[in-house]
Amino acid sequence: MKLSLRKSAIAVIAAGLSSTIMPAEQVSAVEFARKNLVVPDGPRAGELWDDSLTPYIAEPLMLSMTESGINEIAVRKSAQTGFTTLLLASVSHFIAIDPCRMMIVQPTTGALAEFNREKLSVAIQQSPTLKRLVKDQTSRSGEGSTAQAKRFPGGSLKLAIANSAADLRSSTIRKAFLDEVDEYPDDLDGQGDPIGMVEARQESFLMSGEWLRMYISTPTVKGSSKIESYFEGGDQRYWKMPCPGCGEPFKFVFDRKYFKFADEFPHDPYYATPCCGTVILPHEKIGLMKKGQWVPEASRPGAYPSYHFDALTSPFVPWEKIASRFAECNGDPLKLKVFYNLTLGMAFDMKGDAPDHVRLMERREPDLKRGHIPAHGLVFVGTADVQMNGIWYLFKAFSPDRQSWRVDAGYIEGATDDPHAGAFLKLEELRTKQWPDAFGQRRTVDAFGIDSGYRSHVVYTWCRGKAGVFALDGLDGWSRPPIGQPKPVDINYNGQRIRNGVMLWGVGTWSLKGAFYSNLRKEGRAAGQDTDPPGYCHFGGWMDEVYFRQITSEYLGTEKFKGRSRQKWIPRVGYENHLLDCEVYGDALGEYLGISRMTPQEWSQLASIRGVPADAIDADLFAPAPIIATHQVRAAAPSTEAAEVPATAEPQDAGRDEGWYSTDNSFWDR
Template sequence: MMGFDYGRFGTVGGNALRRNVRRLNKALADALRPPPRMTVSEWAAEFRKFPEDAPIPGDWSHDTAPELVEIMDAMSPHDPCEEITVMKCAQSGGSASAENWLGFISDLAPGPVLFVQATFQAALDWAAEKFWPMVEATPKLNPERRGTIRAQGLANGDGSTSKKVLFSRSSGYILLAGANSAAGLRQRTVRYAVEDDLDQFPADLDGQGSPEGMIDERLKVWRSRGLSKRLKISTPTIEGSSKIAAAYEKSDRRHYYLRCPECTDRFLIDWGDVQWVDGDHEHAHVVAPCCGVQIEHWRKPEMKRPDGWLSDRIDGKPVPRVLTEDAFQAFRARMQPSRKRGFHLAGEISTFQSWGEMAVGFRDAQGDVSKLKTWTNLKRGIAFKVATDTPDYEQLMKLREQHWGVGQMPIGPLVVTLGGDVQGDGIYVEKVGHGPRKETWQLDARFLPGATDVPGEGAWKALDEYAQRGTAFPGGKVLPIDWECIDAGYHTPAAQAYCAKRPRRLAVFGRAGWGRPILGRGETIGYEQQGRRAGRAGSKAEDKAHIVGVSNVKLSWYGYLRTTMQAFAAVEESGVAEVTPVGRVHLSRDTPADWFEQATAETIEVRMVNGFPDRRWMVMPGRQNHYLDCRVYNLAAAEKLMLDTLTEMDWAALRADRYAPREDGLRDLFAPDLTQSQAPPAPQPSPMPPQPRHGYVEKREGWL
């Protein structure tokens, strides 16, 4: 067969044609050549880079966290696994594995990807803080180095956008979406899906079902061809209603075994293995369950191997906690490559937190159920079991102590807060004294009648007069309230006008949710919306507000009541002097009768929503919860003042200053009637001086 005659085009033309043909042949061969058979972990080791300002800059190294290798490999296209569940502690590297997978997809297995966060804003934040820095640091992805990701803001309009990341070598893309928007989850048929922070997804979306169900529909076509992949990743929340824990239970439930550096056996670490000496939590160590040897934290890296994962049941039988190396490998050989794999990245194995750090957190959470829940979720990476029993309000009446006059206090409290729950016909208020170890004294509780829709009038005027009377300390000083948290969810403008009138007042909005902090600053409520307005910032006053995470605060409050009742019962039964528990609650003989019933008016109920149990606080039939809300806002005020950060010296200085006799040297044997309007007003507080910690109890008369 005769070849093409390039010579008839002349020397210059013929050579140019030859070069073009060679390029065309190469391009055709490249197009037909299948991508290299790499795993996601191999791709990460070869290509993933971290920027110079990252905690661990430079190349990705499996030596840092070898437990992530098997998780990433399950995401590889040639692996039969189609759903990967990662239940993790905070800062475990699990999210970085998801980032590696997205980079791998853009390079070697392009296709449409749906990346879902709890809200669209959270997805945008992830892209700005995690994804684009990875793209910029990784040459394989960097568009300026002809990488696999298209740049943003191209002049021709053919680049990536804030919502959609485009791949440069294919029609693939990453679509960002929020789990609170049905429209964002219905837009595309996709091959891959990442559900990040799954436990923060709503249980139901616009009455159309769960976000997980909608994502499942987006994957249906690719899944029918055996080509889909799905990654679920989150820290868990409440046992029985955690979405990531439920997904993990439906998987093959893999746990990570450490290798003992002394006897070389493998063992599944448990929190009970972490021990410390004489309260020295900072230097906690592990006592190996295999040989009893004490292992210091610095040896953790040598205990971890890429092959450390085992399902909790193999061949229908539970896997022992301690195994010889041969037995461990035998179990590994019998473990089936399931289509649904679950990995538990427990805090005890994490590279990025020490056993000492976990022990300190455990110590600091004692006595506070909410903090213990947070520690369990974030530090250990397991779901927290909440007590569903409600304290008996009739039994609480036994806690009433001596009388202390209105506007005064007993010996003990050092800081005073006020919480207000606004109703249409008045405002419920509770004034609370605080001391060390979260000990509280109920100083006063009452209902201030009057209209609440007009700023500065009705109940608002009465509340302002009440708050300005101050509180008489045992030494005779009358000091103003340290901080007020007032419910602004009902008549928002009137509540905000009241708080703007004087310092140390804060308009707050109570919101349910097990993942919320006690007090969040300036959270945009508009992003909780669903439907057409989902993800858009609103213009209403409450759209940028201080949010009180009521679910966890109520958990703490009920915990304080239970431990107080237990301490009281111990003294009543044995006569032994009680050890004051953390969060001890003191109640006066003057506490209103309806306070006890209202302060315990809610209970945790379990409701099935789209097939998932949902645990939430519900008001019991026939009860009102106004004083419970008041106590919640008082605890939020304590959080605002950062009382849990005060040292023993700080508390001692406060006591010396606030319990000191009045400057005139006299102390009234009979307390002044502070309830009368003609009582002299408390001195106006001076502006709070600049301080490094916002919200800290302000300095008064040189107490520090």
């Protein structure tokens, strides 16, 4: 009989130690995400991540692993593509399998708080594996997580904002995830580029090669877009699918030669492949997308993986919605920029050359009477720019299709150091003036804005207590909205906000100037066209050369800034730009009042309030002008850029692949 001996004490101890000394089983990032990552939001919220719906996420996720040897990954994307999951999945894998010190950088405090609250924290709490590893914020040991850092065995995840030098200077990190990089400042408190500051935090890992930087963003404007530069610096991978007709690989591009739809609802979109013309219907898009794979178009030594993905291929955005968004742009440069950035994932080519001021003067309309609001001008605004010895001012009115008419403009001479005297007295007279309109009524401005950049304290005092008056502050940058959220600037000696004090409204001047110059280049009846296009600018015969020189006083130039190229507005030598500022501020107020958002019914109601005869009010009259011309869009081969769309309504440049627009103005021409 054989005796079965019990294990020795040494064997028992060795077995126990092996379970802690031996490294955890190496699981790929994709496999880990499938089993552990719970989708925090969207239509699959609360479910385990399923990459069969978004197969394009798998490759960059695998390449983010340390074992891949890849150090940089760039993703240029549109909205609603699911690439936030890439960031969450990669971070989760490092927390559980390859712990280290990491950092996620968001552009602003608000963006970081929202990301932490609605995505990262939700993903951690809903995953048993991550919840067990990430220390709770309520820990009193001093080693628990905080609002700015998630701590776990072997590492930590710092949450930082791109406009805080303290956040970006304070720690050494191995992995950096930079989200929405196009919204990062170009220079942070005079200390340099935020991305460069992140790079400096990874110096210690350069020799070992264990570092990673992932850039993810929607782009902004050509020549200034950071993610555009990072995408072009990589091997430029596109998601290509086999053509159902001939099997040739192709990618979806926004080109009306291939992506076809009606300009009016229902748009009935479909895609005709560039290789053999096989028609792909909207319900076939997702099935075809799942058969695709990443194909680099710029492979070369030293090029890191860079990816482009947009709404045309995304399983979350229907083609009908894409067609509708483009039709609603109707030539509006501001809307087209948003469409390019958020739907096509492309940088917008902002046109920065103003027309010659002499040519603009030739377009003056002698029938327009100074000081009278024209029939189309349902929205009426005024703006002013304060200088040392006087104030420049402008009043203009907008129609439902964004055409604009100058009602009055000029310069008020006088001292500007007292808000109750000098030039401010005349300005107040103009602000409160009752202006005659085309229907026998008199109207005051719907909103009045004044630049507070010079003699701010005087401007604030003048604005205080005046309804419908906006203290404005022009802000640089391509990602700024036309007019943002206000902030209080009236405080007492104790630092407390004054009740009913002045609010300061930031204006994103860079995009507004691009849109204004685009509208200036449009030609209408004065140039022999049948109609005046949406956004067309009307000038009265009373307007002088000073005005036209000032509104054409800047151009879009490229400069080197902190080692990077960027586009910015540059004043022309010897030109003043005060009336250009007034024009731009007026457009910001128009956007605030909703000229780009009001429905035809709302325009009809406003027309009734303005005194337009009841028999002339027709909802169709106030709808955006339909696109009636054939779009001449450059035929793009599968290897060309992913978007060629009409940028502005410029009939004189039709050879540049741009459409033109028209509307019926029969009543208003009486």
